[in-house]
Amino acid sequence: AKLASALPAAMREGQIFLLYQPLIDLQSEAVIGCEALARWKHPELGMVSPVQFIAVAEETGLIGELGLYILHRAIRDFAGAIPDAGSKNLTLSVNLSFGQFAESEFVDSIRGALDATGFPPERLELELTETMLALEPERASETTRALSALGCKLAIDDFGTGYSSLAQLRHFSVDYLKIDRSFVVDLEGGEGPQAVVRAAIAMAHSLGMAIIAEGVETLEQAEFLRSAGAEVVQGYLYGKPMPIEDFAAMAGEIA
Ligand code: G
Numbered sequence: 001a002k003l004a005s006a007l008p009a010a011m012r013e014g015q016i017f018l019l020y021q022p023l024i025d026l027q028s029e030a031v032i033g034c035e036a037l038a039r040w041k042h043p044e045l046g047m048v049s050p051v052q053f054i055a056v057a058e059e060t061g062l063i064g065e066l067g068l069y070i071l072h073r074a075i076r077d078f079a080g081a082i083p084d085a086g087s088k089n090l091t092l093s094v095n096l097s098f099g100q101f102a103e104s105e106f107v108d109s110i111r112g113a114l115d116a117t118g119f120p121p122e123r124l125e126l127e128l129t130e131t132m133l134a135l136e137p138e139r140a141s142e143t144t145r146a147l148s149a150l151g152c153k154l155a156i157d158d159f160g161t162g163y164s165s166l167a168q169l170r171h172f173s174v175d176y177l178k179i180d181r182s183f184v185v186d187l188e189g190g191e192g193p194q195a196v197v198r199a200a201i202a203m204a205h206s207l208g209m210a211i212i213a214e215g216v217e218t219l220e221q222a223e224f225l226r227s228a229g230a231e232v233v234q235g236y237l238y239g240k241p242m243p244i245e246d247f248a249a250m251a252g253e254i255a
Pocket residue numbers: 036037038039049050051054070095096097241
């Protein structure tokens with residue numbers, strides 16, 4: 001209850017801010033974009049995890065407002081630090097949460113953010129989870145089609161941790177499948193876990209989706225993923241979530 005009542009002021013006063021984690025193309029090893037990850041520095045409680053404050057926002061009906069705040073802030077940070085993102089082919093990924101996706105004005109709010117900022121839609125990648133698609137598949141299918149029609153890219157986040165199958169995902173227009181970190185960690189377990197990741201990559205490819213592997217921490221993991229045909233990697237091996245200026249410098253910009 002305390003966090004919920006503090007959230008509106010936290011947004012107003014900039015206590016909630018974003019860090020950006022680089023995404024790397026496995027073939028060229030070039031930086032191709034970043035994922036915005038929200039942080040809350042509470043004046044008394046210190047750092048509050050996004051797991052916690054996103055859940056609080058969901059429970060108290062503030063998620064729509066928080067989601068829009070995060071989207072606008074991410075676009076403003078990114079476009080400000082990297083004015084020529086388009087010519088550099090850099091994308092900005094933003095996480096969506098369940099309550100946001102479920103709101104009837106959701107697609108309009110994304111369109112509104114793009115219109116208000118002039119941000120190129122094809123530079124924006126929205127991360128959804130399996131759970132968001134699975135609950136009301138027909139409505140979700142309509143929503144993903146509307147987002148694609150705006151020109152945005154869509155990714156399924158944390159793939160493998162929910163209950164959907166890849167077969168169900170074929171009903172949605174999705175560009176990327178993000179293989180959850182837990183599968184990347186498991187790769188050390190040998191042939192069994194490696195076969196699981198290979199199968200997920202093959203099926204995603206057969207459905208026209210490219211792969212982003214999350215939580216890559218070792219060169220061995222990166223090498224395996226490259227040999228298995230994954231396109232993009234993200235993880236501490238390449239960079240932790242960082243201020244946008246640091247990301248811009250890493251992507252070859254002068255911040
Ligand atoms: O960055 P970190 O590992 O602390 O993130 C923890 C969890 O919080 C992850 O599941 C991540 O997807 C989620 N998260 C981080 N930032 C955001 C955000 O801006 N919006 C939503 N919906 N989830 C976020």
